[in-house]
Amino acid sequence: MPIEDTKAPPLSSEAYAHCFLTFRKYSTEWLSMLRWCRQRLATCLPVKSPFRALSVGAGNGDFDWRLLPILKAHISSLEYIFVEPSQAMCRRLRQRIGSQPLHGVKFDLESSCFETCPLEQTFNLVLLTHCLYYIPDRETAIGHASRLAGESGSVLIFHQTPLGIDQVQKKFIKRIKGTEQEMFTSHDIQKILARRHTPNQLEQIESYIDVSECFLRGSTEGEALLSFFLECDVRHIDPALKREVVEYIYALSYPDQGKRLLRHPVAVFILSMGMS
Numbered sequence: 001m002p003i004e005d006t007k008a009p010p011l012s013s014e015a016y017a018h019c020f021l022t023f024r025k026y027s028t029e030w031l032s033m034l035r036w037c038r039q040r041l042a043t044c045l046p047v048k049s050p051f052r053a054l055s056v057g058a059g060n061g062d063f064d065w066r067l068l069p070i071l072k073a074h075i076s077s078l079e080y081i082f083v084e085p086s087q088a089m090c091r092r093l094r095q096r097i098g099s100q101p102l103h104g105v106k107f108d109l110e111s112s113c114f115e116t117c118p119l120e121q122t123f124n125l126v127l128l129t130h131c132l133y134y135i136p137d138r139e140t141a142i143g144h145a146s147r148l149a150g151e152s153g154s155v156l157i158f159h160q161t162p163l164g165i166d167q168v169q170k171k172f173i174k175r176i177k178g179t180e181q182e183m184f185t186s187h188d189i190q191k192i193l194a195r196r197h198t199p200n201q202l203e204q205i206e207s208y209i210d211v212s213e214c215f216l217r218g219s220t221e222g223e224a225l226l227s228f229f230l231e232c233d234v235r236h237i238d239p240a241l242k243r244e245v246v247e248y249i250y251a252l253s254y255p256d257q258g259k260r261l262l263r264h265p266v267a268v269f270i271l272s273m274g275m276s
Contacts, residue, residue, distance in 0.1 A: 007178050008232035013088060015233065022224035023209070029266055032207040033129075033158055034066055036268060040203075042074045044154060044270050050077040054123045054148060056114045056141075057131030058082040060092040067127075068102055081108045083117050114141055122150035128157045132189070133182045139192045146198060146271055155271035161186045161204065164264030167252060168229050172245050177232050186267030198271055205266040212259045214249055 011019060024030060053071065055064050061082065071078060084090050090111045097107045110117050114135060126145045135141045145155045160166055162185045174180045186202070193200050213222035226234045226245065234242060253260040 008176050008230070008234055008237045010177075010232055011227060013086070015227070019224045019228035022221050023228045026210040026213070026221075026225065027264065028207040029209075029264065030063065030066070032205045033063075033266060033268075034070070036203070036205050037067060037070050041070060041156075044156070044201075044272075050079055051075040051125070052079045052081070052121070052123045053125040053127065054081050054083065054119070055127045055129070056083050056145065057128070057134065058084045058089075058093065059086075060089050061096050063129055065096065065100065068105060072102065072104060077104055079106045079108070081110065081119075081123075083110045083112065083114050083119075085111070085113045087111065114144065119148060121148075122153055123148050124153045125149075126153065126155045128155065128159075130158055130160070132157070132159060133184050138184060138188070139196070142189070142192055142198070142271075143196065149271070153272070155269070157189065157267075157269040157271070159184075159186050159189060159267050159269070161265050161267050164209065164252075164262055165229050168245065168249060169231075171248060172241075173230055176230055176234075176237055176241070176245075182231060186269075189267070189269060193269070193271070200272075201270040203268045203270075205268060207264055207266055208261040209264050210259050211249055211253050211262045214246055215260065 051071070055061075058064055064080070064082070068078075068080065082093055084093060090109060093109055097109070110119065112118075114131075115137065126149050128141075128145060132138045132141060142155075142157075145157075149155050162170075166183070166185050169180075169183055173183065190202070192198075209225075211225060213219045214225055216222055223235060226242070226249075229249075230245070234245070249262065250260065253262045255261075
């Protein structure tokens, strides 16, 4: 079958949000990342007061509002700035800032792309949480983040490894979407950092995804997981190709207490000029 006959339409913003929430429901990724932050973040960062942090591609702030109490446990006065290009997400962020204020935290919001964000001051922490996939020039973005961290700050990058979702994308996404533009893993970040001679530390956080729903006929949550993995509406792809995707995921996953789990570790990069 020609590639053009198998292409699936991209997800709308609303559909992507639904698929992402489904992924989060069945993934231990956020729990594992937050556990890492509780155990390691204080040892990685210069604990100063007031402390200035920048969250790039913050979305609606769901992860940030879970991270903030961890930071506040070590920092008395915190200035926290969000950068988010989506107007819809910015509206949700403003609502959250207004309805969920945190003592000792001053919030600000830049409604723009990170590449064009008019920030000139430096930060103690620049946080890039699973956002580099959607930034066209990743190397420039990492360089920009490093400059914003300055001589004494740190950049923290959470990103997917070549295991898990990336394995599925590598095998199928070009056949299904016709492009691999958004494919980008921790290995690509390592190459950029090596090319730029950027001092860094790399750690890996173990997490997994419960993919059991993907194998249940007619499961809407299984469809949402597949759509999240492949960044398109998989309801519109050829049924034979969809079966191939499902069979591949089954082969990658492993049984655990009646479920099928897909190993999906997270890479965390700590960039700091103090490491040089």
